Amino acid sequence: MKICFVLNDIENERFGTSIMLMTTAHNRGHEVYAMGVGDFNFQHGEPITINSTQVPKNTNTKSPQKFLEALKSSKARKKNITANTLDVLFIRNNPTEEESGRGWAEHAGVAFGKMMQQQGVLVLNDAFALSHAFIDKLYFEELPKEIKPNSLITRNKQDILKFWKENNKKIVLKPLEGSGGQNVFLIDENEKNINQIIETISQNGYIIAQEFLPEVKNGDVRILLVNGRVMEKDGTQAIIRRVSGEGEFRSNFALGATADSSDLTPEMQRIVDLTAPKLISDGFFFVGLDVVKDKLIEINVLSPGGMEHFDDIGLPDFTPFIIEAIERKVEYKKLYGHQLSNKEIAGMH
Structure with missing residues (x-):
């Protein structure tokens, strides 16, 4: 398949979940393209084009770090591609991480994603769902009261x-x-x-x-869902506890939090069970839930991450799980065409 990942911008991209996903897709033989939110081109009456960057297939990308290095190097190919020749556009830019002076970039990925979706490209997460949930803390308030503070x-x-x-x-x-x-x-x-x-x-x-929530002193738990289900591989689930630094109540890796393992408790499963129907219905494919004991404190539908810390605590690489799910969706789209909407395919297991 041909898949393009939308990033904030390639030059400042760091090792993280997006690069890990791109590496796995590349190593599975797919045509993988990267772009920043400023790389869309639109002309009335014509398909959208993209100024993309591609790591050549024969490049040594045994690790995501090597892939990132190649993506930013002179080895990378600059290629203008017609958007409707893509199978998948994976919107992974984080609007809240944009620097000052780049206000234009915050909505660009979702806005152009909606247009590409209308031109027949499979967009993940569903671009119209992302537009509705663009302020994710406001979307959070649409979830059942019993699972929220x-x-x-x-x-x-x-x-x-x-x-x-x-x-x-x-x-x-x-x-x-x-x-x-x-x-x-x-x-x-x-x-x-x-x-x-x-x-x-x-x-x-x-x-x-x-x-x-007093329990926040023990950190919070990030649960990664694909199509409303906790990712699982060899009996291990994609769950990571973020432990706050000394004297800090915020559990953010950017603020010094450390990674630890966590089991899926019945309370967490209850949160997943009550959240999943809405996520699936709205067309959300890949989502992160942040939980403190029996309460959901945040939901990330725009650019869920944290997988770069999995290896530190002995968790397996879950990126093949995600790429395999995308491969199935591409097959569904080819088999059913317009019988299934982008939203339906995005939410489908």
């Missing part, structure tokens, strides 16, 4: 202060749009700068106030 989304300071008092004067404040633990604050009864914190976060948009 108590929360409030607002820009009103008085409403936040009231919520703070109603939740024993211990809450977490974070921007509605953001990732990596940036501008996330624990507000307890000893916090003297609550007004300034609210004002700082609200300068960039809405604030989500969330009840504090």
